[in-house]
Amino acid sequence: xxxxxxxxxxxxxxxxxxxxxxxxxxxxxxxxxxxxxxxxxxxxxxxxxxxxxxxxxxxxxxxxxxxxxxxxxxxxxxxxxxxxxxxxxxxxxxxxxxxxxxxxxxxxxxxxxxxxxxxxxxxxxxxxxxxxxxxxxxxxxxxxxxxxxxxxxxxxxxxxxxxxxxxxxxxxxxxxxxxxxxxxxxxxxxxxxxxxxxxxxxxxxxxxxxxxxxxxxxxxxxxxxxxxxxxxxxxxxxxxxxxxxxxxxxxxxxxxxxxxxxxxxxxxxxxxxxxxxxxxxxxxxxxxxxxxxxxxxxxxxxxxxxxxxxxxxxxxxxxxxxxxxxxxxxxxxxxxxxxxxxxxxxxxxxxxxxxxxxxxxxxxxxxxxxxxxxxxxxxxxxxxxxxxxxxxxxxxxxxxxxxxxxxxxxxxxxxxxxxxxxxxxxxxxxxxxxxxxxxxxxxxxxxxxxxxxxxxxxxxxxxxxxxxxxxxxxxxxxxxxxxxxxxxxxxxxxxxxxxxxxxxxxxxxxxxxxxxxxxxxxxxxxxxxxxxxxxxxxxxxxxxxxxxxxxxxxxxxxxxxxxxxxxx
Numbered sequence: 001x002x003x004x005x006x007x008x009x010x011x012x013x014x015x016x017x018x019x020x021x022x023x024x025x026x027x028x029x030x031x032x033x034x035x036x037x038x039x040x041x042x043x044x045x046x047x048x049x050x051x052x053x054x055x056x057x058x059x060x061x062x063x064x065x066x067x068x069x070x071x072x073x074x075x076x077x078x079x080x081x082x083x084x085x086x087x088x089x090x091x092x093x094x095x096x097x098x099x100x101x102x103x104x105x106x107x108x109x110x111x112x113x114x115x116x117x118x119x120x121x122x123x124x125x126x127x128x129x130x131x132x133x134x135x136x137x138x139x140x141x142x143x144x145x146x147x148x149x150x151x152x153x154x155x156x157x158x159x160x161x162x163x164x165x166x167x168x169x170x171x172x173x174x175x176x177x178x179x180x181x182x183x184x185x186x187x188x189x190x191x192x193x194x195x196x197x198x199x200x201x202x203x204x205x206x207x208x209x210x211x212x213x214x215x216x217x218x219x220x221x222x223x224x225x226x227x228x229x230x231x232x233x234x235x236x237x238x239x240x241x242x243x244x245x246x247x248x249x250x251x252x253x254x255x256x257x258x259x260x261x262x263x264x265x266x267x268x269x270x271x272x273x274x275x276x277x278x279x280x281x282x283x284x285x286x287x288x289x290x291x292x293x294x295x296x297x298x299x300x301x302x303x304x305x306x307x308x309x310x311x312x313x314x315x316x317x318x319x320x321x322x323x324x325x326x327x328x329x330x331x332x333x334x335x336x337x338x339x340x341x342x343x344x345x346x347x348x349x350x351x352x353x354x355x356x357x358x359x360x361x362x363x364x365x366x367x368x369x370x371x372x373x374x375x376x377x378x379x380x381x382x383x384x385x386x387x388x389x390x391x392x393x394x395x396x397x398x399x400x401x402x403x404x405x406x407x408x409x410x411x412x413x414x415x416x417x418x419x420x421x422x423x424x425x426x427x428x429x430x431x432x433x434x435x436x437x438x439x440x441x442x443x444x445x446x447x448x449x450x451x452x453x454x455x456x457x458x459x460x461x462x463x464x465x466x467x468x469x470x471x472x473x474x475x476x477x478x479x480x481x482x483x484x485x486x487x488x489x490x491x492x493x494x495x496x497x498x499x500x501x502x503x504x505x506x507x508x509x510x511x512x513x514x515x516x517x518x519x520x521x522x523x524x525x526x527x528x529x530x531x532x533x534x535x536x537x538x539x540x541x542x543x544x545x546x547x548x549x550x551x552x553x554x555x556x557x558x559x560x561x562x563x564x565x566x567x568x
Contacts, residue, residue, distance in 0.1 A: 056138025057307035060188070060326040061279040062375050064136070065107065065123060073104050073129050080108040080122070082207045083115065091124060091380050100385055100415045101130045101152050111205050113216065120205040124378045127282065128385040133159040136282040136388055153459045156390060163394035172398050174292060175305025179313040179322060187314040187325035194368045195317070200244040201331070201365065205376045210347040214356070216241045217346065220377040221276035221331065222288040223249060224321045227260040232298050236289045238381075239276060240343050245365040248343040249274070249335055250357075252488045254497070261361055264337055271334040273319035274363065279328025279375055282388070283307050289387040292395065300324065306391070317367045328377075329370035333363045350417050351382035352491040385414045400442060404435050411458040412446065418490065420446035421458045429512040433479055436503030444485045444497075450504045455525070467506045476514050477505040 058064040068074050075094070080087045087108055094103040105125045110117050126132070130152025131141040139162065142154035166175075184190045201218075208216045218239040226232050233256040240248035251257035264272050280288060284303040292302060300322070304310045312325040318332045340359035348354035379386050393411065400422070401407045408423040422439050426432060436449040452458070452467045472478075479502070486499025493499050509515025527534060538545075 057283065057309050058136075058281055059312075060281055061285075061328055061377065064282045065105070065126060065375070067135060068105055068126070068129075068132065069107070071131070071135075073131060074107050075104045076107045076109070078108075079110045079112070079117070081112040083112050085211060087111065087122070087124070087207065087378075088209060088380060088383075091383055094125075095384065100128065103128055103384070105129070111207055113205070113207050114202070118203070118205045119373060120376060122205045122207060122376045122378050124380055125384045126377060127286070127388045130155050132282075133388050133390045136286070137162070153457075156459060159390045160394055160397075163391055164397065167394055167398050172395075174297070174302045176298070176301045177304035177308075177310045179298070179300050179304060180310040181322065182312045182314055182325050184314050187312070188371050189323070189325055189327045189330055190314065190317075190369050191371050192369065193317060194370075196366065197245075199365050199368050201241050201247070201368070202244055204329075204374070206241060207378055209378065209380055210353070212353045213346050214240060214344055218247065218276065218278065218331065219346075219381060220285075220379050221278050222280055222284070223251070223257055224275045224277060224323060225257050225260045225272065226321060227263055230256070230260050230263060233257055233260060234277070234288055234299055238346055239363070240346070242341070242362070245333075247276075247331070247333070247363045247365060248341065249276075249361040249363050250343055250346075251361075254488070261335060261337065270336070270338050272337055273316075273321065273334055274332075275316045275319065275321045275323050276331040277323050277327045277329070278331070279377055280324060281307075281311075281326065284311065284324060285377075286387045286391060290389075290392045292392065317369060328374040329368065331365055332367040332369070333365040335361050335363050337361075347380075347382055348489045348491075349382045349386075350489060350491050354489060354491075382417075389414060396443065400439070403438055403442060406431065407435065408454040409458045410439070412443070413461070418445060418447035418487075419450065420448070421450045421452065421464050423452050423454050423456055423458050424507065425454045426507045429510045432477065432505030432507040433503055436505060437479065437481065440481055440484060440501045440503060445487050447486060447490070447499055447501050448504065449501065450506055453507045455522075456506075464506075468504065471508050471519075472504055472506040473509065473514070477509055479503045 054063055054067055058067065065074065069076070077090070080090070082088075087106065090106060091103075094106070097103070103125060105123060105128065108120055108122045110119055111122050112118075127136070134141045134155050137159065139159065142151045142158055144151075202216075206216045206218055209219070218241060220236060221239050222234045223237050223239070224232075224234040235251065235255060235257050237249060237251045237255070237257060239250065242248060249257075249261075251261070261272055281303075283306050284300065287299050287303050287306070292299070300311050300313060313322040314325040315321070316323055316330060316332050323330050339362055341362045342356065342358055343360035343362075344354055344356040346354045389412075397407070397410045400410050404422075404424065406425045406427065408425055410420065410422045412420045420439055420443055422435055424431060424435050432451040436451045439446055439449040439451075450464065450468065452464060453471070456463045456467045458464065481501040481503070483498050484501050486493055486497050486501070488497040490496065490499055508519045511517055521529075
């Protein structure tokens with residue numbers, strides 16, 4: 001094992017390339033409405049601070065967490081006994097109290113696992129709160145008078161509008177800025193280097209998330225793979241810790257990482273070098289966790305494009321894969337393509353225990369590099385939101401709107417896995433069912449496609465369910481699709497990844513569709529039309545109404561505790 005201190009940052013570098021890079025960064029940053037920050041090569045993390053204050057874009061995972069903590073969005077716990085699944089139960093309790101979109105991140109400074117206390121910190125739910133949708137882009141969450149529970153959805157809507165505008169301006173293409181290679185001596189992820197038999201993954205604060213899981217898992221690792229024909233890729237795949245230097249690697253069939261490993265097997269290759277990055281910056285993390293690009297593109301360059309600033313990269317120790325220099329940890333090794341092993345079970349994204357697999361890829365770990373006292377991100381899969389969804393939803397809607405011109409908005413609530421809600425501006429009979437069938441085919445995870453009118457807010461669960469109750473007749477405004485591509489992890493599917501699907505047309509049914517001759521108006525719409533001054537009156541007196549009132553059970557630490565389901 002080797003340790004080192006970073007030398008003082010150099011101010012020298014290739015001037016021409018640097019000017020070109022900053023010019024590109026400034027162009028993207030201008031599109032984001034933000035300022036690109038200039039820094040000498042290898043000092044992006046330092047450049048993310050000005051006058052001691054963090055600046056966007058966040059160079060590292062810990063910079064981002066610090067931003068959340070400064071806003072009261074992190075619950076810090078000194079010690080967690082994970083042998084008793086304390087962190088898991090605490091996560092569930094916070095969700096019960098504050099909801100999927102209102103619960104804070106948890107930072108446990110030390111965890112007990114396998115009978116011993118291990119220094120962390122371990123962090124979870126780092127992109128669960130509504131406000132994180134804005135914060136990862138350096139934007140302010142929504143504010144103003146009104147219930148706290150309204151500010152989260154408003155933040156999401158504003159972020160969607162911001163990203164949709166950026167996507168449309170870029171004509172649906174991913175922004176891209178070439179990576180910035182740095183010397184290993186300046187890479188925080190190289191502060192500690194452990195090789196060969198000295199590696200012991202069990203010494204790090206990776207936890208067993210659920211009692212039904214087969215082992216402790218690295219479940220937030222960005223698995224970097226390369227192939228001479230398929231290009232580059234990194235994606236978040238669960239990795240079972242089988243021993244000090246042995247890991248399972250689980251890309252699902254059809255995912256890019258799986259395709260690359262299978263292609264190498266077909267060519268007769270015996271080993272595949274990979275690097276698994278733990279603790280990415282928040283934008284690289286959402287790209288790792290979602291399908292933003294296909295076709296072997298350099299996804300780190302795309303992450304740089306979204307950030308408006310190149311990502312500092314450094315070569316792995318035992319292979320040629322370039323990885324983020326400011327990450328928390330990199331686990332390097334080789335997938336043994338001729339030695340498949342059993343893997344799982346593991347608590348998966350639907351909130352149910354995933355299947356045990358008789359054969360799965362296995363990796364021999366050859367080297368681990370990390371920061372001193374690395375920060376470990378854990379994902380309670382199927383329990384909390386895993387990543388900010390506004391970017392993916394904005395791209396999805398951009399593509400959906402090309403196929404469905406009268407589409408207004410589309411939303412897939414993370415806690416309603418398999419359900420998608422589309423609003424349309426309906427002008428003729430049959431449009432609702434047609435649009436729903438298109439969504440069922442365009443978005444594989446959508447098993448229940450609900451179509452509503454454009455006066456229904458797809459982010460408002462109550463409005464959606466009211467539309468289903470008041471505007472939908474199961475016959476004739478529904479259609480069952482007997483078989484279509486679904487999700488390989490769906491526990492209800494007898495023939496994975498295929499699924500049956502249902503389309504629910506919850507738009508107002510026209511007489512030509514068997515609807516009533518006339519639809520009555522909604523009470524709220526009548527109030528807005530016939531007594532609009534009532535809303536202005538309440539707005540003007542809002543602070544007076546709340547004066548002296550404390551939400552149950554009263555203030556804690558100087559902050560009123562929100563009602564159940566509201567923001568933290």
